[in-house]
Each structure stands twice: as structure tokens, then as C-alpha cells.
Amino acid sequence: MARRADRKVLMKIYRRLYAHFGPRRWWPADTPFEVMVGAILTQNAAWSNAARAIENLKKEKLLSVRKIGKADYGRLSRLIRPSGFYKEKAKKLKNLIKFLNESCQGHIPALDAYRTKILREKLLAIKGVGPETADSILLYALGRPVFVVDTYTKRIFSRHKILTDDATYGQIQRFFMNALTKNTRLFNEYHALIVETGKNYCKKRKPSCKICPLKVVKHKKNMV
Ligand code: SF4
Structure with missing residues (x-):
């Protein structure tokens, strides 16, 4: 009742x-990977500032698992500076890339093989990813029914x-x-x-x- x-x-x-x-x-993004990056960049930041950081990554053609994985911290931090806490967020992005490389070899559709519960646990194990970020990724990047x-x-x-x-x-x-x-x-x-x-x-x-x-x-x- x-x-x-x-x-x-x-x-x-x-x-x-x-x-x-x-x-x-929602979510305003071209790809699931862009949603994931946005979910990290918008932590403690207005979306408009996160969006400016994403624009910078796009202009530099850096918005891919491989390219962010290869980028040096200094460059990455500079580009995402508008989102605030940019040094920490650069590390978080690198942690996300490590997770993607280990879980699906950087090929996001391959994450479909995981059950939602397992995937959520894996996301929460990434340093710098809390429940709101993990659930935003699950819902908006991966289409899982998570509130x-x-x-x-x-x-x-x-x-x-x-x-x-x-x-x-x-x-x-x-x-x-x-x-x-x-x-x-x-x-x-x-x-x-x-x-x-x-x-x-x-x-x-x-x-x-x-x-x-x-x-x-x-x-x-x-x-x-
Ligand atoms: S959500 Fe409720 S409490 Fe908040 S502004 Fe609207 S009416 Fe007021």
C-alpha cells in the first residue's frame, strides 16, 4: 500500500x-564517453563551466578514451580549468580511462556485458567517483534504469x-x-x-x- x-x-x-x-x-552530449567526462567535470561545478571545459577538449580533439589516456596532466589540467578543481579532475579523468581500459578495453559498448549492480560497484571503486557520478554515468551514458x-x-x-x-x-x-x-x-x-x-x-x-x-x-x- x-x-x-x-x-x-x-x-x-x-x-x-x-x-x-x-x-x-538529457544528457547534453554527443557520445556516452562525453557524458562520462561531463559527469566528472560537473562535480562541484555549474554545468556551464563543465561545458566550457568539454568544449576545450573538443577543440583540441582530445575527447576520446585513447587521447585523454595519452595526454599529459599539465595539458589536460589546463584544458579543463574552467570546471574548477582541475588538477583533481584531471586525475579523476585518468582514473576513468584506466577503468575503461581495464573493463572494456576502451570500447564503451562492451560494458553492456556487465550487470548494472556489478557495473555500479566497479564505477564506485574508481577514485573520485561517488554515488551521484556513478549513477549519472549508469543512467545517462549507459542507459541503465538507475535513479x-x-x-x-x-x-x-x-x-x-x-x-x-x-x-x-x-x-x-x-x-x-x-x-x-x-x-x-x-x-x-x-x-x-x-x-x-x-x-x-x-x-x-x-x-x-x-x-x-x-x-x-x-x-x-x-x-x-
Ligand atoms: S519545490 Fe516546493 S519548496 Fe521548493 S520552491 Fe517549489 S514549492 Fe517551494
């Missing part, structure tokens, strides 16, 4: 956001008393994945819509509830 109630609420929110924003068509949780998810759903303030990443992810139909397209769009809501309305200091599409969605108690 609880699951049915959760689904009803979550789908009501989804439909409201979809009607307001329309399809987000991505971020700061906006926690903020919006706790303000609506659907999540408690102290709910962990794992608890939140399980809540969404148990309640919703396991569907890549739905998870893709839902997360993108949450980000749009957080960026435009549900800001940290001053939420713009009066003009937000979720202003009428109210709940009496926490579900997680």
Missing part, C-alpha cells in the same frame, strides 16, 4: 514538472516532507526506485526536471514557492 501511495505522489510531481518544463532531453539523487532532490522532497532532512543517498534512491516503474526514460526525465526545479525555484536560501510549479503539492508526513 505504501508503495502505491508513494508512486502516486511521485508521479503527480513528475507530471506537474513535465507539464511546466517540457522534456529536458540519480542530488542536492536538489534532497532539498525539494524534504521541503515537501516526503523525505526527512537526514535521509541518506541510498535511502532516497531506494525510495524512488521502489516506488516508480523501473524505466530509464522516466528516471532520465525525472532527475532532469528536479534539477530544473532546483535551479529555477527551489534555491537554497530563498525558495520561490509562489511561482513554483510544485506550490500546491503538500504532504502531511515524511515517507522516508
